[in-house]
Amino acid sequence: MGNEAQKSSDRPGKRGSDSPGGVQSVDRAISILEILAREGEAGVSDVAAEIGVHKSTAFRLLAALEERDFVEQSAERGKYRLAFGVLRLASAIPTRIDMVRQSQPIVEGLATHLGETINLAVVREHYAVNVQQARSSAAVASQNWVGQLTPLHATSSGKILLAYMPDEQRDSIIDKAGLPPLTKHTVTSRRALLDELAEVRETGFATAFEELEAGLNAAAVPVRDHTGDVVGALSASGPAFRFDTDWIKGAEADLRLAGSRISHRLGWLEKAARTVSDESVVS
Incomplete structure (x- = not known):
């Protein structure tokens, strides 16, 4: 039996x-x-x-x-x-999904995988504000950027956020905030910035090489909500001596994958996001 x-x-x-x-x-x-x-x-x-x-x-x-x-x-x-x-x-799902909570495991996993600092930023007035951060053991000495307001024109996250804004909103922010030089590498020409933003919008990828601080480089990708609108920017940053052009090229696919995973959690149903597993940050 x-x-x-x-x-x-x-x-x-x-x-x-x-x-x-x-x-x-x-x-x-x-x-x-x-x-x-x-x-x-x-x-x-x-x-x-x-x-x-x-x-x-x-x-x-x-x-x-x-x-x-x-x-x-x-x-x-x-x-x-x-x-x-x-x-x-x-109907059982809250109408407002907490982006910080949804992104946390992905941000932490990416920091561990890449060995650099990972930030999630959103727009606040005419700044980018970092709302989520994870640092790997290799980056324990790096600055805590959570809650920090950073100029949109001088950061990779800010460029992502600017690139996907309506033209009227972007023009208003630039008029109000200006394009102050923070280092000798900061883009201070409106025409040059707009040209760069057009490329960022086309590629979905932004970089900043020592534009906010000397010796600090970064790269970022967009984070979208369920409508496809860009509501945040996911960035990786590190010291220029190791976070160089070659490193960024090697990490680009992982950064894009993590951005798609967060977007997927926020309800974005674009085909590429649907194929990403929630079991790991990278394949």
Whole structure:
């Protein structure tokens, strides 16, 4: 009798099973919801192609989601879209997600991986203010930037924040704050800064080489909210003697990945962010 019970509990597909197949099905179902959230609606073939399964598997997953009212078929037969069941889950989430709390494990993991200081900054009036920081053991002597106001034009984070602002807001900030020279490397030409910001907006990556302080370099990427708007900037910084152009090139992919992970946690459903695992900062 005991053997029969054991055999029964080992059968694949049993409710509550932690089998790899069960986890995979959950992962695929969540991917389908994210696809529909991003695209608005999609057919079985589109879903199957994106998650890499046979059409019959995609159909079964969609049918299960439809049974729970998470998806529904649109007027155009064969197309699916999100249904009201999703709202039951969404209503339990606070309307304002704490970006600092959501970013903390990612910021800390990136600092450990890169061995440099990592900061998360947002706009406050005409400054960038650092709201989250992590320092690796190699950077224990570096400055604590949390709560510090830094000029937008002289930091990598500030350049990210400026680059994605509406033109009117950016012009108003520059008019009010000016472009004071903080070191001999600070960009003080409005035209030169605007040209640099246009490139930052195109590439999604900003650098600052000894522009805020002599001997301090930094690089930053954007952090987006659920609408895709840039609401923060994630930066890595360190002493110029080791945090040079080559180091920045080598760390760029990890920095971008961490920025996408934070954005994903804030609800951003851009395709690249969806592929990032929350299990580790880097692959």
